[in-house]
Amino acid sequence: MAHWYRHRVAPHYFEPDPEATHRPATVNLVLPDLHLRLRTDRGVFSPDRIDVGTRVLLENVPAPPPTGRLLDVGCGYGPIALAMAARCPLASVLGVEVNSRAVALAEQNAQQNGLYNVDFELIPEGQPTDRSTESEKLSGPFDTIWSNPPIRVGKPALHTLLHTWLGRLADGGNAYLVVQRNLGADSLHRWLEHNGYPTRRLASRAGFRVLHVQRS
Template sequence: MTDQYFSEQPGSASDPVSFRLEVGGVALDLTTDAGVFSRGRLDKGTRVLLTHAPEPAEGDLLDLGCGYGPIALWLAAQRPGATVWAVDVNDRALDLVRANAAAARLSNVRVCRPDEVPDDVRFTQLWSNPPIRSGKAALHELLLRWLPRVDGPSYLVVSKNLGSDSLARWLAEQGHPTTRLSSNAGFRVLAVERSETVA
């Protein structure tokens, strides 16, 4: 596949589709598009994450690999006093997050590419349905880049069939104690703690 949702510039023609997200007392009308993960719906993994992870914190929250923004916008609606950073490499996805945030009147969302996040920003929590299909090496590099910037827990949702248990073991080997919070609909919700080696 040459046109993956983790491509910077999706090659597929734009074909927007909207749907209504309703999870945990939050209702949002969101626009999705071709070339972006989970067009036209809330994917099962993200629904499991939003349903089974603990309450979001205040402060700076990171949605890593935000896609069209369901996690980031849900966090922003749940915690209007927080600043939610929606980060992705896919330019079409980032445009969708901006439009969806504006439509929902959520002014506490900061939308940017990875290199646009200021170096001095530290995060209270990280939330992610990470891009597993980008490959193990790319996924590991992504997590090792961002986990050290998180002062509290990180919540990941990963399909059991796509290696959630092996990822949890690998994270623990990197010094990030990892606990399985939930197993539902074939997905694991993992809580990843701050590295024991970080001062």
């Protein structure tokens, strides 16, 4: 059943070039400290609203460092990366994503909201394939990672994704991951601990866990 579900979901927002017919829309990200109006479309993650997991993350994470390099893994059309950029105008923010339609929307949303300290990068398969040729902005180190990771890609792909990007945290850096409890948040917590990423549960709300990983 899980394999069938991933097959049905993949063409919508895990494929590099979604085939879904365009249906442009707009959603609002409203938090106590910011209001962003964001363009969306079919073929990207959660096009009709800011999903609950993203909201839980943004309402529970501590402020990122005011300067430094900040990363959103699986940025979609940009709500998390853009929130980081708005909260930390002197920081350099990067969002990475496999979906070309989502990256194009994220770039438009950055311009529309006047956020010029954020870049977006299209990454095939979710991680660079050749570190010797990748750009400096992808190689890190990153001071903070915020992510609503793509749990439904399956454990092997998810674990590879997390190994790649958590390995690029700076010493003392922090990562915050939001994961739905019913989709394996607690088993992911155990996997992170077992693989050398000290992790604690920062928050639990609306069926989601926010996991805090710190690199020593």
